[in-house]
Amino acid sequence: MRQTPQEQKITALIEPVVAEKGFELVAVRMLSEDGMQILQIMVEDPATRTIGVDDCSAISRALNALLEVEDPISAAYRLEVSSPGIDRLLTREKDFVDFCGLDTKIEMDMPIDGQKRFRGVTQGIEDGAVIVETEDQGRIALPLSGIAKAKLVMNDELIEAMQKRIKKAV
Template sequence: MALAGRLFCFLEDDLPQNEGLEARIAATIQPTLSAMGYEIVRVQIQGKQTPTVQIMADRTDGRPIGVGDCEAISHAAGAVLDVDDPFTGEWNLEVSSPGIDRPLTRTRDWQRFAGHVATVEMSIPFEGRRRFRGIALGADEAVVRLRLEDGAEVALPRADMRRAKLVLTDELIAATAAEAARFREAEDDSDEEPGRPPHARRN
């Protein structure tokens, strides 16, 4: 199954659903990252004594994100947050790609990966259930839609969702590999060096 077209890249103001300090950090760094050609997939804060800000990001052109991208994001986001000063003491910054079985945090994610298997965990039960698994059918600002394993379709309220992510399946792996191959071919045609597997950390 192929990934959906690139229209998701042009959705405006489609930030991940964060709250509190995570939402503040996402809103603070997004303008800088957008100007650099990146978009935020997720911001998470781990730890209390020395918190770690984990930023998951995509390239807005859809190409796989590489080590160089992670380093650029780390330096830029770190500089912005040093000025904004969201923490009173020491903190760390980690930047990575979303990975294949990525979290689904934005409307464009649900549109891009429609047709693939996803899991959803609700913070507030929906029709007596907290966990759902099925084929992603898309989303809008209010709900995400899944076709469950029994064939039933549900529209889950996004405001009540705790987390959602893709399930690592053979179809998803094949679709991701095919998409990466298309970008490699385009890079070869333009004599650009393909991106490397991502992972970078800034302390």
Template sequence: MEFFQRGTAGATLRVYIDHERGITLDDCTAVSHQLSGVLDVEDPLPGHYDLEISSPGLDRPLVFSEHFARFAGHRIRIRLAEKLEGRRKLDGLLQGCEDGLVVLESEGRRWEVPFESIESARLVPEF
């Protein structure tokens, strides 16, 4: 996933990298060096810009159904576009994604949330 922003302080090309085992500072450094070389040679973006390499973070957003399957067993926080049984926010243990439904355990019960009704979802960091 890449983002290019031009602002008053200059332009930034932000690239997010991810891996099942997680991302380290060394991973970001390696990608930065490799990508910098390619960008210098190909020069696809006009003018000066800063290159930022980052991971999605501990509280990473869950956007695709594959994310909900991958992070089953983790705590998540969901914000719904519309109320479901009187609730717009749910916080619980992600069980997975089944037939277009995101399944989580919250407050002692099982919630089945239609994927398309999710406005945003994030992992809840556990320390």
């Protein structure tokens, strides 16, 4: 998923703090809601792919202190620290590998053969492209560099896969 220059700057600034707390940074997004800017930060435990409310609060406090000192956002904003959720965004190459075999929706920056939106089962990464098995087109390769947004699809397989991951980590 592409980041704006501001999101890239914030990512570089906060990633070490998140890692120091034992978590992975999944996504940094600047959003706007009713005229208010929102800095949305998604984090998770690398083993379980989850995070609790207390850990989100601790990370939020640490990041808030850092962001006040570094001041990478010129306007007023609200900081939100959360888990990526079960039907999470796929923002990193490793996400497409880790969530292989699950149903995914992918939106491209530019059309591929006249199509920007794809849905299928992620098969992995080959030569800088996400391999997806779709019902209509079969196996297709979508360049990572051209992905605007990718997200897991909420279904029984996803719920079962996440439950297994949590049990395995505990």
